[in-house]
Amino acid sequence: MEAIILQILNGLDKGSAYALIALGLTLIFGTLGVVNFAHGALFMIGAFCAVTLSRILSLSHTVIDETRTDFLGNPAKVEVPYIYDFFGPEFGATLIDWAVPLSILFAIPIMIAVGVIMERGLIRHFYKRPHADQILVTFGLAIVLQEVIKAFYGANPIPTPAPDAFTGSFDFGALIGMDPYTVIYPYWRLLYFVFAMIIIGAVFAFLQFTTFGMVVRAGMADRETVGLLGINIDKRFTIMFGIAAAVAGLAGVMYTPINSPNYHMGMDFLVLSFVVVVVGGMGSLPGAVLAGLLLGILQSFASMSAIIELIPGINQVIIYLVAIVILLTRPRGLMGRKGVMED
Amino acid sequence: MLGLTGKDFTLFLIVVVMVVFAPIILNPFPVDSAMAQFNAGYPDLMQRFLIFGIFAVGFNILFGLTGYLSFGHAAFLGAGSYAGVWMFKLLSMNVLPAILVAMVVAGLFSVVIGYVSLRRSGIYFSILTLAFAQMSYALAYSVLTPITNGETGLQLSLNDPRVLDGAASADGSLPVPTFFGLEMRDSWDVTLGGWAFTFNAGYYLCAIFMLVAFYVAIRIFRSPFGMMLRAIKSNQQRMNYTGLNTRPYTLAAFVISGMFAGLAGGLMVSMDPLAGAERMQWTRSGEVVLMTILGGAGTLIGPVLGAGFIKYFENIFSKINDNVLHGWFAFLPDGLENAIVWILHPFVGKGWHLTLGLLFMLVVIFLPGGLVEAGQRIGRLFSRKKKPADAAQKSTQSTPAE
Numbered sequence: 001m002e003a004i005i006l007q008i009l010n011g012l013d014k015g016s017a018y019a020l021i022a023l024g025l026t027l028i029f030g031t032l033g034v035v036n037f038a039h040g041a042l043f044m045i046g047a048f049c050a051v052t053l054s055r056i057l058s059l060s061h062t063v064i065d066e067t068r069t070d071f072l073g074n075p076a077k078v079e080v081p082y083i084y085d086f087f088g089p090e091f092g093a094t095l096i097d098w099a100v101p102l103s104i105l106f107a108i109p110i111m112i113a114v115g116v117i118m119e120r121g122l123i124r125h126f127y128k129r130p131h132a133d134q135i136l137v138t139f140g141l142a143i144v145l146q147e148v149i150k151a152f153y154g155a156n157p158i159p160t161p162a163p164d165a166f167t168g169s170f171d172f173g174a175l176i177g178m179d180p181y182t183v184i185y186p187y188w189r190l191l192y193f194v195f196a197m198i199i200i201g202a203v204f205a206f207l208q209f210t211t212f213g214m215v216v217r218a219g220m221a222d223r224e225t226v227g228l229l230g231i232n233i234d235k236r237f238t239i240m241f242g243i244a245a246a247v248a249g250l251a252g253v254m255y256t257p258i259n260s261p262n263y264h265m266g267m268d269f270l271v272l273s274f275v276v277v278v279v280g281g282m283g284s285l286p287g288a289v290l291a292g293l294l295l296g297i298l299q300s301f302a303s304m305s306a307i308i309e310l311i312p313g314i315n316q317v318i319i320y321l322v323a324i325v326i327l328l329t330r331p332r333g334l335m336g337r338k339g340v341m342e343d
Numbered sequence: 344m345l346g347l348t349g350k351d352f353t354l355f356l357i358v359v360v361m362v363v364f365a366p367i368i369l370n371p372f373p374v375d376s377a378m379a380q381f382n383a384g385y386p387d388l389m390q391r392f393l394i395f396g397i398f399a400v401g402f403n404i405l406f407g408l409t410g411y412l413s414f415g416h417a418a419f420l421g422a423g424s425y426a427g428v429w430m431f432k433l434l435s436m437n438v439l440p441a442i443l444v445a446m447v448v449a450g451l452f453s454v455v456i457g458y459v460s461l462r463r464s465g466i467y468f469s470i471l472t473l474a475f476a477q478m479s480y481a482l483a484y485s486v487l488t489p490i491t492n493g494e495t496g497l498q499l500s501l502n503d504p505r506v507l508d509g510a511a512s513a514d515g516s517l518p519v520p521t522f523f524g525l526e527m528r529d530s531w532d533v534t535l536g537g538w539a540f541t542f543n544a545g546y547y548l549c550a551i552f553m554l555v556a557f558y559v560a561i562r563i564f565r566s567p568f569g570m571m572l573r574a575i576k577s578n579q580q581r582m583n584y585t586g587l588n589t590r591p592y593t594l595a596a597f598v599i600s601g602m603f604a605g606l607a608g609g610l611m612v613s614m615d616p617l618a619g620a621e622r623m624q625w626t627r628s629g630e631v632v633l634m635t636i637l638g639g640a641g642t643l644i645g646p647v648l649g650a651g652f653i654k655y656f657e658n659i660f661s662k663i664n665d666n667v668l669h670g671w672f673a674f675l676p677d678g679l680e681n682a683i684v685w686i687l688h689p690f691v692g693k694g695w696h697l698t699l700g701l702l703f704m705l706v707v708i709f710l711p712g713g714l715v716e717a718g719q720r721i722g723r724l725f726s727r728k729k730k731p732a733d734a735a736q737k738s739t740q741s742t743p744a745e
Contacts, residue, residue, distance in 0.1 A: 313486030
């Protein structure tokens with residue numbers, strides 16, 4: 001029992017990352033009909049937004065501290081972040097500590113801007129071209145974005161810790177009345193899951209309960225008719241692309257404490273997110289979320305030692321295996337709509 | 344001649360001449376000159392030109408003719424490599440069995456993957472092949488370690504049985520791949536004035552296989568089978584409606600291109616008997632897609648050009664560092680020189696992939712026909728007389744039998 005709960009919890013954080021990326025991919029595919037291979041790069045850019053903000057916050061200058069001396073007897077030089085000067089040392093230290101959550105605010109405008117520029121500058125020219133061309137040009141874009149990040153930040157992973165308040169773990173087992181110290185779970189991972197659920201809920205609410213969202217849904221169903229009604233659907237779709245980019249970016253921002261960002265993290269997640277989208281059903285938003293969580297949990301179950309002993313290597317291939325079986329038996333995926341990308 | 348039309352025969356002849364004289368053609372600069380770093384005529388790089396040329400030509404038979412975009416072809420290259428090294432370990436250091444077995448293994452592997460993947464088309468096919476390739480990669484790294492030797496990579500050792508010709512060579516060192524006694528690393532150096540040329544045995548073995556592969560590709564392109572594949576690309580549904588089962592044709596194309604990849608893998612280990620799992624990673628599959636598109640998908644010579652282009656610039660660009668750049672722009676005033684070097688710095692050396700990515704995007708956006716189309720456009724600029732003929736050809740191409 002404990003083991004099962006622990007594996008479900010372990011799968012949730014990775015699963016929510018898959019779900020967020022797959023949600024963005026599906027939004028783009030459902031609105032614009034574009035297969036975006038650069039979506040993993042957006043996830044990565046989001047993660048590097050967090051890195052950038054924490055670097056900006058800890059920009060510092062050297063001050064000579066008269067009260068301390070180094071080993072030669074000279075006054076010691078101390079690095080003092082500028083932010084201490086502006087806000088005082090205590091609040092400044094708190095700001096640096098909270099760099100990752102603060103990056104959410106920092107990343108949203110950047111990611112929307114990146115998404116809109118991408119759509120206006122490049123992808124709109126590919127609507128009428130075959131899917132293969134779309135895959136190829138976004139694949140090229142992914143390489144370029146990844147190399148640009150590599151040029152600026154180097155090839156090594158950059159550790160970006162969570163705020164001190166969230167670094168510990170808590171006893172989940174005791175909370176639901178089991179023996180203490182059986183199910184221990186880090187705070188940050190739980191927070192990631194909650195955050196992902198909030199984002200997903202916000203996206204669904206936005207599409208379901210606002211006029212803008214209604215128009216977008218109408219456009220997904222029948223773009224031409226909506227256009228004929230005098231609505232500028234292209235503009236709304238561009239904004240949706242920005243939102244999809246922001247969703248991927250936020251997934252990346254919050255993922256940095258779990259996994260130190262490096263330049264190829266986007267590619268690593270991209271392949272799996274595509275698999276998630278296909279399993280969930282191309283063009284189905286709930287399908288993407290459901291499949292993301294399911295596959296995350298499945299993967300964590302497959303990495304249990306008892307199961308690996310039974311079927312060696314299963315943890316490496318389980319997601320692909322599931323994808324292959326689903327694609328061959330249920331071509332539309334778990335919740336795919338009729339008539340979307342069927343051939 | 345050779346069953347080819349005049350035009351194809353000329354193309355084939357040009358390729359033969361280029362390949363045979365490549366050690367000379369690719370070394371146009373004297374050894375001591377400043378430009379010597381642009382010489383590509385050393386065996387290791389020339390072998391890679393040919394091997395990746397074979398790989399891309401094979402990929403083009405699938406993608407260029409049928410339009411099925413596979414993102415998992417590196418798996419066949421990897422399978423071929425492993426099979427080749429195992430032949431070296433178990434049977435003999437002769438490259439012939441290694442290459443043949445590599446082709447057969449890759450072919451069988453592609454039958455399995457192709458049979459499953461080809462049940463879907465379009466993006467689903469891409470994702471299925473991607474999933475299979477990633478699966479093989481993950482397995483090669485983990486569970487299949489007894490066969491693949493995991494992270495270390497599969498290599499020769501002195502304990503190998505090597506039934507036919509013993510474990511070690513006479514002096515107790517590791518044996519090297521041979522072709523009936525001719526060692527693959529044997530080279531003849533010819534110095535002519537300031538120039539030095541290297542003629543390498545391994546290179547010419549690759550050359551023979553590459554020319555055969557290229558010839559086979561031409562024959563496939565011009566055969567009724569090739570026509571059928573093109574028809575599948577232009578409208579598969581209509582083919583099905585006319586009562587024709589297209590799957591055997593696509594599967595055949597898939598297996599052929601898988602065997603080409605296996606041949607490339609076998610040659611790769613014949614030149615350097617070492618196989619690692621990273622050869623199967625999906626970014627490697629992406630590389631062959633880049634080569635084919637960059638050169639021109641669906642054309643005969645395009646993939647070869649693309650492979651040569653990418654491998655050349657990968658080697659040469661990544662060698663250019665800041666010092667070299669400073670050397671080039673030394674004639675400029677210091678400030679300007681530093682500015683230019685600073686601008687170019689991210690694009691050369693380790694940043695070569697950035698240049699490649701940009702180039703690839705530009706090609707996909709502006710030149711869907713790749714380098715071959717670029718050549719044709721330039722050619723058309725200079726020969727205005729041909730224009731009506733071209734236009735006529737174009738109009739027949741753009742209206743397929745509807």
